[in-house]
Amino acid sequence: MxxxxxxxxxxxxxxxxxxxxxxxxxxxxxxxxxxxxxxxxxxxxxxxxxxxxxxxxxxxxxxxxxxxxxxxxxxxxxxxxxxxxxxxxxxxxxxxxxxxxxxxxxxxxxxxxxxxxxxxxxxxxxxxxxxxxxxxxQIKGLFRLVSKKGLVEYIPLLKEHLQIIIKNPEDNYWRIHDVIELFLNIDSDFVLQVLKENNKKLSDFGF
Structure with missing residues (x-):
């Protein structure tokens, strides 16, 4: 060929x-x-x-x-x-x-x-x-499947993802923003908990 x-x-x-x-x-x-x-x-x-x-x-x-x-x-x-x-x-x-x-x-x-x-x-x-x-x-393309299509099996992995990348906000600002946006719609308490543990606020990531 x-x-x-x-x-x-x-x-x-x-x-x-x-x-x-x-x-x-x-x-x-x-x-x-x-x-x-x-x-x-x-x-x-x-x-x-x-x-x-x-x-x-x-x-x-x-x-x-x-x-x-x-x-x-x-x-x-x-x-x-x-x-x-x-x-x-x-x-x-x-x-x-x-x-x-x-x-x-x-x-x-x-x-x-x-x-x-x-x-x-x-x-x-x-x-x-x-x-x-x-x-x-970026993995943002997956988030619609989780929030709109019910592929909830990825939620534990994505929670872990946020907990890891929020440790390096300078390198991950938009990725943190995107995954926070996902969890604000499906588990806002988790977001608030992670922010508190890392001495961050929603406003630190554009919210």
């Missing part, structure tokens, strides 16, 4: 699609089966970067083969330093992987498999949350 064809599989937007410029956001019904098959074939490519991109794209589309590969790469700690923040240079690979898992759950839910996939994504999403305790990437 030549480079032009690989790029086409990974990046093209169908001419009929006018609602996104991102291939990972294409609705499954707008993706030709032959393209899906072509991207699945890339999961065995010799270039690790192409394998990652193919797995992330397929996961976003709700394709199980992509999810299985992306989860395996994550669990085996093979996803470090692939995508850098364009301004600050820190590693935000896990942010993009998290969005792929969220999209996987959403697309599978639309297909009637929400509860089954909810269990399947728990381990990899938990790994990402724990990594975010000591790294700088």
């Amino acid at each position: 030549n480079e032009a064809h690989i790029n086409s599989l990974l990046r093209d937007i169908p001419t009929s699609v006018d609602y996104t410029e991102l291939p990972e956001d294409i609705d499954p019904e707008d993706i030709p089966p032959e393209r899906i098959k072509g991207v699945i074939d890339l999961l065995t490519h010799e270039d690790d970067y192409i394998v990652f991109q193919a797995a992330r794209l397929l996961t976003s589309w709700g394709i199980e083969e992509g999810f299985d590969t992306l989860k395996k790469l994550l669990v085996e700690n093979e996803l470090q330093g692939i995508i850098q923040h364009r301004l600050y240079g820190y590693d935000e690979t896990y942010k993009h992987v998290l969005y792929a898992f969220i999209s996987y759950w959403a697309n599978q839910s639309d297909a009637g498999k929400g509860e089954q996939v909810r269990k399947a994504i728990f381990e990899p999403v938990s790994i990402i949350i724990k990594a975010s305790n000591t790294q700088h990437f």
Whole structure:
């Protein structure tokens, strides 16, 4: 498979699609089966970067083969330093992987498999949350699933997340703001407790 064809599989937007410029956001019904098959074939490519991109794209589309590969790469700690923040240079690979898992759950839910996939994504999403305790990437994309979609299994991990990152407010101001905003809606007493323990106020984080 030549480079032009690989790029086409990974990046093209169908001419009929006018609602996104991102291939990972294409609705499954707008993706030709032959393209899906072509991207699945890339999961065995010799270039690790192409394998990652193919797995992330397929996961976003709700394709199980992509999810299985992306989860395996994550669990085996093979996803470090692939995508850098364009301004600050820190590693935000896990942010993009998290969005792929969220999209996987959403697309599978639309297909009637929400509860089954909810269990399947728990381990990899938990790994990402724990990594975010000591790294700088954002996990805000998960918060709507917790507050609006009822994925409450992540609440203990996110409580721990806030308790850790609030120790370094200079490095984590907006991340602290975002997770406080989540918990103000679902457990405001917890927020007040954490703030008190760290001699902080809501106003210290823009509230």
